[in-house]
Amino acid sequence: MNIPEHEHRHHPTVQTHLQQVQDLLQKQALVESMTQRHEAGHDERHELLGKMLHKRHLAELRELLDELHSADIAYILESLPIEQRLMLWEMVKADRDGDILIEVSDSVRESLIASMNREELRAATEQLDTDEIADLAPDLPQNVMRDVFKSLSIEEREQLREAMSYSEDSVGALMDFNMVHVREDVTLEVVSRYLRRFDELPDHTDQVFVVDREDCFKGVLPINMIVVNEPEIEVGKLMLTDTIQLHPDDKAEQAAHSFERYDLVSAPVVAEDGKLVGRVTVNVVLDFIRAESETDLLKLAGLREEEDIFASVWKSAQNRWTWLALNLATAFFASRVIGSFEDTIAKFVALATLMPIVAGIAGNSANQTTTIIIRSLALGQITHDNARRLMMKELTISGLNGLVWGGIAGLFAYFLYHNVALGLVMTSAMLLNLIVGALVGLFIPLAMHKLGRDPAIGASVMITAITDSGGFFIFLGLAAIFLIH
Amino acid sequence: MNIPEHEHRHHPTVQTHLQQVQDLLQKQALVESMTQRHEAGHDERHELLGKMLHKRHLAELRELLDELHSADIAYILESLPIEQRLMLWEMVKADRDGDILIEVSDSVRESLIASMNREELRAATEQLDTDEIADLAPDLPQNVMRDVFKSLSIEEREQLREAMSYSEDSVGALMDFNMVHVREDVTLEVVSRYLRRFDELPDHTDQVFVVDREDCFKGVLPINMIVVNEPEIEVGKLMLTDTIQLHPDDKAEQAAHSFERYDLVSAPVVAEDGKLVGRVTVNVVLDFIRAESETDLLKLAGLREEEDIFASVWKSAQNRWTWLALNLATAFFASRVIGSFEDTIAKFVALATLMPIVAGIAGNSANQTTTIIIRSLALGQITHDNARRLMMKELTISGLNGLVWGGIAGLFAYFLYHNVALGLVMTSAMLLNLIVGALVGLFIPLAMHKLGRDPAIGASVMITAITDSGGFFIFLGLAAIFLIH
Numbered sequence: 017m018n019i020p021e022h023e024h025r026h027h028p029t030v031q032t033h034l035q036q037v038q039d040l041l042q043k044q045a046l047v048e049s050m051t052q053r054h055e056a057g058h059d060e061r062h063e064l065l066g067k068m069l070h071k072r073h074l075a076e077l078r079e080l081l082d083e084l085h086s087a088d089i090a091y092i093l094e095s096l097p098i099e100q101r102l103m104l105w106e107m108v109k110a111d112r113d114g115d116i117l118i119e120v121s122d123s124v125r126e127s128l129i130a131s132m133n134r135e136e137l138r139a140a141t142e143q144l145d146t147d148e149i150a151d152l153a154p155d156l157p158q159n160v161m162r163d164v165f166k167s168l169s170i171e172e173r174e175q176l177r178e179a180m181s182y183s184e185d186s187v188g189a190l191m192d193f194n195m196v197h198v199r200e201d202v203t204l205e206v207v208s209r210y211l212r213r214f215d216e217l218p219d220h221t222d223q224v225f226v227v228d229r230e231d232c233f234k235g236v237l238p239i240n241m242i243v244v245n246e247p248e249i250e251v252g253k254l255m256l257t258d259t260i261q262l263h264p265d266d267k268a269e270q271a272a273h274s275f276e277r278y279d280l281v282s283a284p285v286v287a288e289d290g291k292l293v294g295r296v297t298v299n300v301v302l303d304f305i306r307a308e309s310e311t312d313l314l315k316l317a318g319l320r321e322e323e324d325i326f327a328s329v330w331k332s333a334q335n336r337w338t339w340l341a342l343n344l345a346t347a348f349f350a351s352r353v354i355g356s357f358e359d360t361i362a363k364f365v366a367l368a369t370l371m372p373i374v375a376g377i378a379g380n381s382a383n384q385t386t387t388i389i390i391r392s393l394a395l396g397q398i399t400h401d402n403a404r405r406l407m408m409k410e411l412t413i414s415g416l417n418g419l420v421w422g423g424i425a426g427l428f429a430y431f432l433y434h435n436v437a438l439g440l441v442m443t444s445a446m447l448l449n450l451i452v453g454a455l456v457g458l459f460i461p462l463a464m465h466k467l468g469r470d471p472a473i474g475a476s477v478m479i480t481a482i483t484d485s486g487g488f489f490i491f492l493g494l495a496a497i498f499l500i501h
Numbered sequence: 502m503n504i505p506e507h508e509h510r511h512h513p514t515v516q517t518h519l520q521q522v523q524d525l526l527q528k529q530a531l532v533e534s535m536t537q538r539h540e541a542g543h544d545e546r547h548e549l550l551g552k553m554l555h556k557r558h559l560a561e562l563r564e565l566l567d568e569l570h571s572a573d574i575a576y577i578l579e580s581l582p583i584e585q586r587l588m589l590w591e592m593v594k595a596d597r598d599g600d601i602l603i604e605v606s607d608s609v610r611e612s613l614i615a616s617m618n619r620e621e622l623r624a625a626t627e628q629l630d631t632d633e634i635a636d637l638a639p640d641l642p643q644n645v646m647r648d649v650f651k652s653l654s655i656e657e658r659e660q661l662r663e664a665m666s667y668s669e670d671s672v673g674a675l676m677d678f679n680m681v682h683v684r685e686d687v688t689l690e691v692v693s694r695y696l697r698r699f700d701e702l703p704d705h706t707d708q709v710f711v712v713d714r715e716d717c718f719k720g721v722l723p724i725n726m727i728v729v730n731e732p733e734i735e736v737g738k739l740m741l742t743d744t745i746q747l748h749p750d751d752k753a754e755q756a757a758h759s760f761e762r763y764d765l766v767s768a769p770v771v772a773e774d775g776k777l778v779g780r781v782t783v784n785v786v787l788d789f790i791r792a793e794s795e796t797d798l799l800k801l802a803g804l805r806e807e808e809d810i811f812a813s814v815w816k817s818a819q820n821r822w823t824w825l826a827l828n829l830a831t832a833f834f835a836s837r838v839i840g841s842f843e844d845t846i847a848k849f850v851a852l853a854t855l856m857p858i859v860a861g862i863a864g865n866s867a868n869q870t871t872t873i874i875i876r877s878l879a880l881g882q883i884t885h886d887n888a889r890r891l892m893m894k895e896l897t898i899s900g901l902n903g904l905v906w907g908g909i910a911g912l913f914a915y916f917l918y919h920n921v922a923l924g925l926v927m928t929s930a931m932l933l934n935l936i937v938g939a940l941v942g943l944f945i946p947l948a949m950h951k952l953g954r955d956p957a958i959g960a961s962v963m964i965t966a967i968t969d970s971g972g973f974f975i976f977l978g979l980a981a982i983f984l985i986h
Contacts, residue, residue, distance in 0.1 A: 029755075030762075031881050038886050087762035095882040097890060208728060217725040219764060222707060239724055240702040243693060270514075276791060277515070277572035279704060279784035281766055298783050299764035305787065306761060309794030310876065316801060317872035318865065325877050326890070329897045336869050336898070343865050344906055347858040348913060354854040355917070361846070361853050368846050368853035369839040372860070372969065373832040380803065380828045384821050387802035391795065392810050396516050397580040401523050405582060405811070412814045413821070421829055428833060432840070484857070 030088045034095050036080060041100050044073045078107060086112055090119035093128070097326045102131050113140035118148050122155075123324035129155050138163045146172050147192040147294075150179035178293070187271045188264035190304060191285050191294035194218035197225045200234055200252035204242050207251060211242075220297035222281040226255045233261065233284055233292040261286045262296055268304055269394075275301045315472050318343075339477070346481035350375075353485045357492035363500050366433045367492060373425055374445045375487030381417055382453030382479045385410050389461045390471050398462075407458055414454035415447070422446030437499055445491035449483060452490070456482045515573045519580050521565060526585050529558045563592060571597055575604035578613070582811045587616050598625035603633050607640075608809035614640050623648045631657050632677040632779075635664035663778070672756045673749035675789060676770050676779035679703035682710045685719055685737035689727050692736060696727075705782035707766040711740045718746065718769055718777040746771045747781055753789055754879075760786045800957050803828075824962070831966035835860075838970045842977035848985050851918045852977060858910055859930045860972030866902055867938030867964045870895050874946045875956050883947075892943055899939035900932070907931030922984055930976035937975070938968045 081089060081104075089108060093101050093116070105128055108116060113132075117125055117140060129137065137160045141149050146168070153161060165173060175193050182188025196217065198207050207224065211217065223236040235255035245254060260278055262271050262285045274280065275298055285294040314322060318339025323332055354361070354371070361367050389406070392398050398406065422443040430439030456479050461471035566574060566589075574593060578586050578601070590613055593601060598617075602610055602625060614622065622645045626634050631653070638646060650658060660678050667673025681702065683692050692709065696702065702724075709727075711719040720740035730739060745763055747756050747770045759765065760783055770779040799807060803824025808817055839846070839856070846852050874891070877883050883891065907928040915924030941964050946956035 034881075034884065038884065042886075085763060091762070091880075094880075095884070095887070097887060211728045212730070214729050217729060220766065221725060222766070239728060240706060242728060243696045243724060244699050244702060245697070276784075276787050277576070278570060281705065281707070281783065298766065298787070299761075302761050302783070302787060302790065305790055305794070309790070309797070312794070312798060313801075313872060313876070316798075317869045319869055319872060323873055325873065325882060326887075326894075329894055329901065332894065333898050333901055336866070336902075339869070340862060340865060340902065340906055344858070344862055344909065347861045351854045351858055351913075354857070355851075358850045358854065362850045365843045365847045365853075366840075368850075368856075369836045369843065371853075372839070372857060372973075373829070373836055375857075376832045376969075377825060377829055380825060381821070384802045384804055384824070387798060387804060388808055388810065391798070395576075395579075396519075397810060399519065399523065399580070401527075402580070402582060402811075409814055409817065413818050416814065416818055417821075417825065421825055424829065428836075484861075488857075 030091050033080065033084060033088060034092050037077065037092050037104065038096070038100070040073050040077045040080070041096075041103065044070060044077075074107070077104075081108060086115040087119050090116050090124075093120055094124045094324070098127060101127065101326070105131060110136070110139055111143060114143035114148070117152060118144065121322055121324070123322060123327060125152075125155055127324065127327075134160055134163070138167070142167065145192060145194065146175040147179045149176055150189075153180055182264055185268050186264065187262045187266040187268055187285060187296060188294075190268050190271060190296045190300045191264065192297065192300070193294050194221075195225050195284075195292065195295050196221055197227045197231075197292065198237065198251055199228070200226050200250070200255060202251055203247065204245055204249050204251070204254075205247035207237070207242060208247065220282050220299060225284050225292055225295070226251055227292050231292055232290040233286045235259070236284065259283075263287070264293060269308070271296055272301050272305055272308075312472055315470075316476060318477070342477050343480075346477065346484070349481065350484040350488055353488045354492065357488075357496060360492055360496045360500055364495065366429075366435075366438065367495050367499075370425075370429055370438075370442060371488055371491050373428075374442070374449050374491045375484045377421055377425070377446065378449040378453035378487055379480050379483040381414060381450050382457035382483050383476060385414070385454050385457030386461050386471075386475050386479060389458060390475070393461060393465050393471060403462075410454045410458055411451065414450040418447030418450040422450070435499075438495075441491070441494045441498055445487070445494050448490050449487040452486045453479070453483045515576055518565065518569060518573060519577050522562065522577050522589065523581070523585070525558050525562045525565070526581075526588065529555060529562075559592070562589075566593060571600040572604050575601050575609075579606055579609045579809070583612060586612065586811070590616060595621070595624055596628060599628040599633070602637060603629065606807055606809070608807060608812060610637075610640055612809065612812075619645055619648070623652070627652065630677060630679065631660040632664045634661055635674075638665055667749055670753050671749065672747045672751040672753055672770060672781060673779075675753050675756060675781045675785045676749065677782065677785070678779050679706075680710050680769075680777065680780050681706055682712045682716075682777065683722065683736055684713070685711050685735070685740060687736055688732065689730055689734050689736065689739075690732035692722070692727060693732065705767050705784060710769050710777055710780070711736055712777050716777055717775040718771045720744070721769065744768075748772070749778060754793070756781055757786050757790055757793075797957055800955075801961060803962070827962050828965075831962065831969070834966065835969040835973060838973045839977065842973075842981060845977055845981045845985055849980065851914075851920075851923065852980050852984075855910075855914055855923075855927060856973055856976050859927070859934050859976045860969045862906055862910075862931065863934040863938035863972050864965050864968040866899060866935050867942035867968050868961060870899070870939050870942030871946050871956075871960050871964060874943060875960070878946060878950050878956060888947075895939045895943055896936065899935040903928075903932030903935040907935070920984075923980075926976070926979045926983055930972070930979050933975050934968060934972040937971045938964070941967045 084092075089112070093104060096104060101124075113136070117128060120128065132140070134157070137156060141152065141156070141160070141164045144152070149164060156164075165176070168176060179188070179191065196211070196214075198210065221239060223238045225236055226234045228234055235257040236259055237251055237255045241254050260274050260280065260283050262274070262283050264285055264287060271283070274283065280298060282295050282297045284292055285296060287293045310322065318336065320335050320338060323335050388410075389398070392406070425446050426439040426443030429442040430436060460475050460478050464471040464475065569577075574597070578589060581589060586609075598621070602613060605613065617625070619642070622641060626637065626641070626645070626649045629637070634649060641649075650661070653661060664673070664676065681696070681699075683695065706724060708721045708723045710721055713719055720742040721744055722736055722740045726739050745759050745765065745768050747759070747768050749770055749772060756768070759768065765783060767780050767782045769777055770781060772778045795807065803821065805820050805823060808820055873895075874883070877891070910931050911924040911928030914927040915921060945960050945963050949956040949960065
């Protein structure tokens with residue numbers, strides 16, 4: 017056997033590369049500080065040694081960078097604190113700048129672009145396809161965009177305008193223009209000869225698109241069919257016509273579902289008038305799904321956007337403030353609800369110790385309901401027919417939860433304060449607030465969905481606001497009626 | 502132009518199909534109830550009419566089902582209440598049962614399998630590849646698995662054993678065995694002739710794998726290279742050798758990152774001894790990423806597993822109970838913390854109205870910190886070098902938040918109760934509790950990650966427990982010291 021047994025077992029991962037880069041950057045920083053310290057004492061020998069070491073580290077670093085995939089360099093840049101990041105960015109060969117800018121996250125991209133001048137930015141975009149330039153466009157200064165536009169051919173300008181015209185969450189935004197198209201009246205032989213004129217087919221070319229003279233989409237011909245069929249067959253005889261077609265204005269999320277369901281590698285994008293305008297490939301869909309799922313998680317924690325972990329404190333704080341401000345406002349409101357029962361609490365302090373239980377459990381239960389509803393909405397599973405059924409089910413569950421957990425909480429209250437009425441008030445308040453929770457957990461996402469808004473983002477803060485204030489009101493209200501004489 | 506302008510614009514979506522199926526099922530149910538009502542009166546003409554209608558609806562439904570992709574039928578089954586679901590499942594042609602079982606979600610699969618007998622299940626698995634049978638295996642009764650095993654060839658048994666031996670979150674679990682392999686000393690011409698012997702290449706064959714006589718992996722040859730190069734070139738000259746190789750025991754999450762970074766369509770899986778054992782394709786990775794992201798969202802709401810929206814109340818309640826029980830326990834603890842300050846509250850009831858604010862805001866802020874940390878951990882961005890930096894940053898942000906939001910809350914308290922000391926206690930308690938929140942928000946996910954546990958699942962309940970109890974303790978404690986004389 018030629019390959020040593022464990023060679024590819026220990027294929028270095030990108031984490032290893034990150035560590036290597038960090039070590040080299042640190043050694044270099046050390047050398048620099050050494051050189052500076054000795055400059056004061058004019059020790060020339062030390063200075064020279066420092067410079068030599070410095071050079072060696074730089075050379076090592078450059079070599080490592082040359083070997084790495086652009087996506088890996090992007091990952092390393094994201095994982096480095098800002099000074100080290102910019103130091104490394106300086107060392108990346110200019111002809112890879114464009115690819116890497118496409119790969120890094122939005123917030124890191126901002127920090128990289130801020131460090132580049134007009135000429136560097138123009139050079140970076142020169143290496144990119146028009147659909148990639150469109151992705152970068154919102155982050156580029158206006159004068160750079162003007163330069164870029166001037167340098168493009170008429171066809172490319174048209175593509176760039178087209179790519180920039182679609183909203184961020186549409187199929188048009190995922191689309192690229194690297195399609196291979198053929199006519200239906202030619203043979204596989206001719207297609208093969210045509211393909212051989214390419215040095216390399218565009219990435220993710222699993223099929224070529226069949227169009228007519230007017231560029232109208234007729235069907236697709238999978239590359240694998242070209243390979244397994246005899247060369248004299250005509251394209252029209254083999255091409256598939258009932259495959260998925262996307263439309264530039266479709267929601268990107270819908271296209272993602274199509275890729276998942278039908279296991280696609282690429283899909284044609286066809287305009288209203290039947291013309292083939294572009295294609296979407298699975299790698300873009302993969303990135304889209306990952307980005308969506310991360311956004312969902314960030315939104316749930318009330319983070320406005322993905323955060324560069326090395327962003328300044330000030331910038332990070334801003335990312336988090338809208339949410340905290342909103343929560344503070346609802347907390348103030350809940351506090352005033354309690355405030356209106358101050359007399360009741362003064363007469364029976366035990367109420368103050370028990371009220372957070374009523375609010376908390378209902379909040380958790382309501383969030384479970386909302387999560388189920390949001391997921392079903394995202395999958396399009398909630399139809400007119402089954403919405404009622406779902407509501408009944410959620411209300412029944414929260415009723416059951418109210419009896420079970422309300423019962424336990426009631427016993428807890430009774431054993432602590434030896435007061436039967438208190439136990440009963442506790443249980444009833446839990447039951448009622450859990451039902452309130454189920455109702456808001458159901459209606460808030462359904463209403464937001466109807467209004468065409470994203471139910472994931474605001475639902476949880478509203479739900480907590482209602483189950484908190486509602487819980488305090490129900491519990492203290494019942495206590496005021498039944499406990500205080 | 503041949504295609505009418507709007508034809509593909511209105512390509513029916515799977516939601517439309519769902520609506521159609523529901524309508525047909527409802528019509529049928531109507532007819533059935535009609536027939537039953539008339540049976541009592543022996544009105545034969547009505548009965549006959551009922552039967553005819555019944556037949557027509559069934560025929561329409563069957564026709565619709567035949568046209569639909571297995572993934573779409575799976576989706577419709579998931580979106581139907583249990584009785585309608587089983588009715589439809591009965592009507593699906595037996596030879597598609599296997600494919601559909603693979604596509605449906607775990608909980609729905611359970612309900613379908615429960616309705617099938619031994620013979621039907623055996624027949625359904627017969628249509629599947631060994632890697633798919635392995636996916637189904639945990640849900641199949643033992644006697645069915647024994648039947649299935651007996652019906653397989655020796656090679657297939659070996660594959661099934663192999664596929665079932667890997668843990669659910671490893672590359673081995675994502676792998677299939679549908680590889681095309683060639684030797685390096687043959688020409689493209691020979692490869693083409695070999696490929697033409699297939700009626701159809703396996704799905705997602707974007708490359709063929711090059712192996713030696715011992716099945717040791719040597720490299721890959723992209724199909725596109727076969728297409729664009731001259732037929733007389735040898736495979737060895739063209740094949741790529743430095744591409745990504747996966748290992749069956751690697752984490753599936755790692756493989757997913759490779760697919761995202763390097764835009765792969767398929768990747769070889771190579772064993773410790775260098776032998777090619779299988780491949781992973783991008784469609785499986787896409788499903789894996791989607792499933793992971795859904796699990797994350799469900800976990801955050803404390804749902805043990807994905808829920809069939811039409812599962813019984815009892816089953817759904819069980820899915821939610823662990824979480825609610827845990828939250829109730831921490832709420833009881835927080836309640837006892839407040840209880841130990843009953844005297845303080847009795848002397849100054851305003852404290853009861855303000856204490857939820859201190860607890861709530863710190864909880865939200867801590868969850869933001871944890872979300873950032875969990876994300877960075879998932880991306881592998883937290884190294885020894887930058888962990889300290891991150892901690893300093895999060896602590897600074899929470900200090901800043903403490904001053905800003907604590908200041909506002911202090912003013913709120915002062916204006917309500919005209920008590921400067923109360924305002925100061927409020928501000929200090931907010932500041933301290935936000936810092937406590939940042940500390941637990943940092944350390945809990947980091948500690949769980951070190952212990953090799955999933956930080957997403959338990960982090961939020963622990964954090965809320967600490968920021969609640971901690972908030973009450975700090976606020977009431979400071980009040981007891983500085984406000985009550």
